[in-house]
Amino acid sequence: MYSPTIQKLIDLFSKFPTVGPRTASRFVFYLMRLPKEEIKDFLNSILNLKKTIKICSFCFNPFEGKINLCPICQDVTRNRSLICLIEKESDLISIEKTRKYKGLYFILGGLVSFLKKEEIKKLRIKELEERIKTPQKFGILDASFKEIILALNQTTEGQGTGLYLERVLKPLNIKISRLGRGLPVGAELEYADEETLSSALESRK
Amino acid sequence: MYSPTIQKLIDLFSKFPTVGPRTASRFVFYLMRLPKEEIKDFLNSILNLKKTIKICSFCFNPFEGKINLCPICQDVTRNRSLICLIEKESDLISIEKTRKYKGLYFILGGLVSFLKKEEIKKLRIKELEERIKTPQKFGILDASFKEIILALNQTTEGQGTGLYLERVLKPLNIKISRLGRGLPVGAELEYADEETLSSALESRK
Amino acid sequence: MYSPTIQKLIDLFSKFPTVGPRTASRFVFYLMRLPKEEIKDFLNSILNLKKTIKICSFCFNPFEGKINLCPICQDVTRNRSLICLIEKESDLISIEKTRKYKGLYFILGGLVSFLKKEEIKKLRIKELEERIKTPQKFGILDASFKEIILALNQTTEGQGTGLYLERVLKPLNIKISRLGRGLPVGAELEYADEETLSSALESRK
Amino acid sequence: MYSPTIQKLIDLFSKFPTVGPRTASRFVFYLMRLPKEEIKDFLNSILNLKKTIKICSFCFNPFEGKINLCPICQDVTRNRSLICLIEKESDLISIEKTRKYKGLYFILGGLVSFLKKEEIKKLRIKELEERIKTPQKFGILDASFKEIILALNQTTEGQGTGLYLERVLKPLNIKISRLGRGLPVGAELEYADEETLSSALESRK
Numbered sequence: 001m002y003s004p005t006i007q008k009l010i011d012l013f014s015k016f017p018t019v020g021p022r023t024a025s026r027f028v029f030y031l032m033r034l035p036k037e038e039i040k041d042f043l044n045s046i047l048n049l050k051k052t053i054k055i056c057s058f059c060f061n062p063f064e065g066k067i068n069l070c071p072i073c074q075d076v077t078r079n080r081s082l083i084c085l086i087e088k089e090s091d092l093i094s095i096e097k098t099r100k101y102k103g104l105y106f107i108l109g110g111l112v113s114f115l116k117k118e119e120i121k122k123l124r125i126k127e128l129e130e131r132i133k134t135p136q137k138f139g140i141l142d143a144s145f146k147e148i149i150l151a152l153n154q155t156t157e158g159q160g161t162g163l164y165l166e167r168v169l170k171p172l173n174i175k176i177s178r179l180g181r182g183l184p185v186g187a188e189l190e191y192a193d194e195e196t197l198s199s200a201l202e203s204r205k
Numbered sequence: 206m207y208s209p210t211i212q213k214l215i216d217l218f219s220k221f222p223t224v225g226p227r228t229a230s231r232f233v234f235y236l237m238r239l240p241k242e243e244i245k246d247f248l249n250s251i252l253n254l255k256k257t258i259k260i261c262s263f264c265f266n267p268f269e270g271k272i273n274l275c276p277i278c279q280d281v282t283r284n285r286s287l288i289c290l291i292e293k294e295s296d297l298i299s300i301e302k303t304r305k306y307k308g309l310y311f312i313l314g315g316l317v318s319f320l321k322k323e324e325i326k327k328l329r330i331k332e333l334e335e336r337i338k339t340p341q342k343f344g345i346l347d348a349s350f351k352e353i354i355l356a357l358n359q360t361t362e363g364q365g366t367g368l369y370l371e372r373v374l375k376p377l378n379i380k381i382s383r384l385g386r387g388l389p390v391g392a393e394l395e396y397a398d399e400e401t402l403s404s405a406l407e408s409r410k
Numbered sequence: 411m412y413s414p415t416i417q418k419l420i421d422l423f424s425k426f427p428t429v430g431p432r433t434a435s436r437f438v439f440y441l442m443r444l445p446k447e448e449i450k451d452f453l454n455s456i457l458n459l460k461k462t463i464k465i466c467s468f469c470f471n472p473f474e475g476k477i478n479l480c481p482i483c484q485d486v487t488r489n490r491s492l493i494c495l496i497e498k499e500s501d502l503i504s505i506e507k508t509r510k511y512k513g514l515y516f517i518l519g520g521l522v523s524f525l526k527k528e529e530i531k532k533l534r535i536k537e538l539e540e541r542i543k544t545p546q547k548f549g550i551l552d553a554s555f556k557e558i559i560l561a562l563n564q565t566t567e568g569q570g571t572g573l574y575l576e577r578v579l580k581p582l583n584i585k586i587s588r589l590g591r592g593l594p595v596g597a598e599l600e601y602a603d604e605e606t607l608s609s610a611l612e613s614r615k
Numbered sequence: 616m617y618s619p620t621i622q623k624l625i626d627l628f629s630k631f632p633t634v635g636p637r638t639a640s641r642f643v644f645y646l647m648r649l650p651k652e653e654i655k656d657f658l659n660s661i662l663n664l665k666k667t668i669k670i671c672s673f674c675f676n677p678f679e680g681k682i683n684l685c686p687i688c689q690d691v692t693r694n695r696s697l698i699c700l701i702e703k704e705s706d707l708i709s710i711e712k713t714r715k716y717k718g719l720y721f722i723l724g725g726l727v728s729f730l731k732k733e734e735i736k737k738l739r740i741k742e743l744e745e746r747i748k749t750p751q752k753f754g755i756l757d758a759s760f761k762e763i764i765l766a767l768n769q770t771t772e773g774q775g776t777g778l779y780l781e782r783v784l785k786p787l788n789i790k791i792s793r794l795g796r797g798l799p800v801g802a803e804l805e806y807a808d809e810e811t812l813s814s815a816l817e818s819r820k
Contacts, residue, residue, distance in 0.1 A: 001708050001712065002708065005660070005663050005664055005667050005668055008660050008663075009660045009661065009664055012657050016642055016645055018641065022705075023633055025705050026633065027632070028664065029677075029703065029704045032677055032704075036665070039665060041627070042627050043661060045620070046646060046657075048623075048624075049620055049621070049647060050647075052620050063618050064618040064620055086394070088644065089644045090637075091394045093617070094397065094399075096616060097399055098399050098402050098403040100406050101406055149406075152394075153393040154388045154391055154392045155391055178409060178410065179387065179388055179405040179409050180385060180386075180387035180405045180406075180408025181385075181388060181390070181405075182408065183387070184398070185386065185398050186359055187359045187360075188358040189291070189296045189300075190432070192299065192389065193390050193391075194303050195390045197300065199385065199387065200384040200387070201354075201384065201385075203384075203385025203387065203408050204354055204382040204384050205385060207503065208463065208472070208473050208474040210455070210458050210463055211459070213455050213458075214459055222440055223433055227805070230500050231427045231428065231500065232426055232427070234498065235426055235427055236459060237499075244456065247422050250415070250418050250419045250422055251449065252453070253419075254415055254416065254438065255442075255446070257415050258442060267442055293439065298412065496804070504804050504809075505816070507809055507812075508809050508813040508816065510813045510816050559819055561804065561816070563802065563803040564799065564801055564802045565801055565802075587819040587820055588820065589797065589816065589819055590795060590815045590817070590818025590819050591795075591797045591800065592796045592797030592798070592818065593769045593794055593797070593799065594796065594799055594808070595810045596769055596770055596808075598768040598770060598773075599701070599709050599710070602709065604709075604712055606800045607710065607712075607713050610795045610797070611710070611715050611766070614793060614794050615793065615795060
């Protein structure tokens with residue numbers, strides 16, 4: 001129905017996370033209505049992203065700067081005996097916003113659903129092992145990890161990936177912990193599942 | 206629009222929890238279509254409820270039986286140093302289903318939203334204090350409470366009621382605990398609020 | 411988990427339309443907390459329903475009164491050449507509320523999903539045919555139907571039942587009409603399905 | 616929290632329709648992970664959009680081609696006595712998909728909520744009047760409009776804009792019609808509002 005140029009861009013936007021064809025077409029019409037300078041600004045911002053954003057050599061966090069470590073990894077006041085494993089970049093931001101965590105991070109790059117070999121390959125598991133064993137090779141000179149926190153989703157995928165990581169990381173002989181399970185803010189007992197309620201009872205304080 | 210008899214019953218059903226006038230009218234038409242014997246069975250079941258159900262003299266749990274204590278309070282294998290405060294009857298069932306709790310209960314009978322005197326009066330707070338101080342007066346001979354668990358909703362009301370109870374129960378000098386906060390089963394970091402995520406980090410294990 | 415008397419009543423409430431076991435248990439606890447007089451009022455209202463409510467001999471509309479016709483069928487100012495077929499009692503109320511329809515009704519008693527014999531038997535189809543052919547036998551002396559309106563849901567069940575009725579009623583040689591399809595109040599073109607949008611275009615005015 | 620380059624792009628994506636900051640950040644991380652060639656393809660597609668897409672001189676429909684009329688306006692088999700007013704580009708696609716409409720279109724460019732002067736100015740109302748009066752000036756040589764279809768949302772905005780257009784277009788002395796109101800596919804009588812049900816009864820057939 002749409003002209004080929006429009007359809008092409010709808011297809012590309014449909015690959016964006018959470019975007020379906022209907023939203024994608026709204027994006028295209030939005031761009032079509034945008035003044036030339038704003039389009040230019042948008043295109044330049046994307047080019048800049050590729051040019052100026054580096055990926056931290058230790059934790060894979062994207063950042064801007066001259067050296068190879070992100071501001072968090074550079075920050076000598078952070079606790080370098082703790083490393084927090086997270087699925088993706090925005091999870092790092094979520095945890096930073098709590099202001100409760102002062103250790104380092106490592107971005108895994110995904111979660112696996114059925115522990116298929118090909119899927120597991122996409123995760124940065126070798127990279128993780130190397131960084132925990134020899135952090136100085138990746139720019140963190142004075143780290144000595146005593147706890148690995150698996151800060152993954154409490155979904156089947158998050159739990160499966162967690163179990164797999166525990167097995168892989170066991171030989172390193174470092175304490176492995178997971179996020180506490182319990183009732184979230186706003187929850188009512190009546191709608192809590194049994195597993196969550198069990199955990200909330202056990203972790204009462 | 207409806208005849209007075211129908212409207213009257215719609216009004217009564219509209220007072221049931223979660224029921225609005227539309228659902229109430231569906232209930233009335235459902236009853237109208239029900240065969241006589243089923244209506245009789247329904248009416249008798251309600252009458253039976255009032256006749257045979259007792260309220261436990263210790264924990265206010267509704268039950269059937271000859272003595273004045275509910276099966277949980279009668280059960281000598283349960284831990285009589287623990288008492289779990291809950292808002293309502295169905296919360297007791299929710300916790301029993303986890304099979305993780307082996308102490309006694311106390312049904313508070315509600316939560317308060319703004320700590321108004323009239324609202325607080327509706328809660329069984331005096332009854333609670335009496336049962337914790339002198340459980341033998343209410344049929345529990347060998348109890349000696351060492352921990353009071355506030356198992357209330359993680360809502361503003363649940364937290365407000367919890368704070369109020371902590372103040373009231375403080376003079377009893379018994380440890381007061383609350384359900385652990387954290388990520389529930391199925392939760393994703395991305396959608397967790399900061400407070401929940403903070404708690405999940407702190408209660409990691 | 412619940413005592414037998416409570417469980418019995420939960421089971422009976424779970425048969426009510428839209429009610430699941432969780433809501434059913436809330437109903438039971440609600441009744442348990444209700445003062446004796448209110449329970450009595452509730453039980454009497456149900457008994458009254460069965461005692462005082464009659465079913466209209468022509469249209470099956472429940473009503474209160476001395477004769478056998480409901481107020482709508484009794485009302486000589488209503489157009490007795492129109493008969494509107496509806497699934498259930500509350501649909502009659504919905505249409506009355508529009509104040510746009512001034513003919514008679516007939517409550518079919520349900521919809522059928524797959525045109526199974528047993529299902530079709532539950533509908534008042536014979537009763538409908540008799541009332542259209544010889545309305546005077548059922549208390550409507552001066553009717554002569556010129557249009558039968560199928561005011562059924564626009565769901566698969568509603569449409570299937572409509573097709574079946576059209577076949578059954580064809581030999582009567584009376585005009586059969588259906589509710590107009592189109593965009594409802596509040597609808598946006600973007601979210602309308604093709605069939606609805608087609609109908610809205612065709613019935614433009 | 617994010618680096619300035621990332622934050623800039625998050626801000627730009629947050630202006631896209633339906634996109635909030637959380638989704639915008641997911642878009643940015645998605646682009647960051649995209650291989651160079653795919654980024655290039657994406658940027659080129661946006662540039663192409665601006666280069667190759669023309670806006671139809673008659674109906675404002677975006678298209679690709681050498682002349683100034685879109686394929687629909689060029690198509691001599693379409694009924695040039697009908698013009699269908701729509702809010703936006705995707706509404707044209709929605710109506711084309713029904714295959715029920717064979718006239719021309721005009722894209723209004725928006726709806727107004729409170730008939731404020733500034734808002735009305737943003738709509739292509741003068742452009743519409745010119746095209747209806749002298750279509751040949753805009754490339755449609757043989758048109759002679761006999762019906763203007765207001766195919767706008769059934770929302771307060773759509774209806775307000777429709778009323779305003781009726782007043783503006785009245786002097787042209789051409790029949791003005793609106794989309795038919797009624798029950799959409801899948802609708803149940805029980806959940807229909809009174810206005811929709813009234814329309815469905817009136818437009819029965």
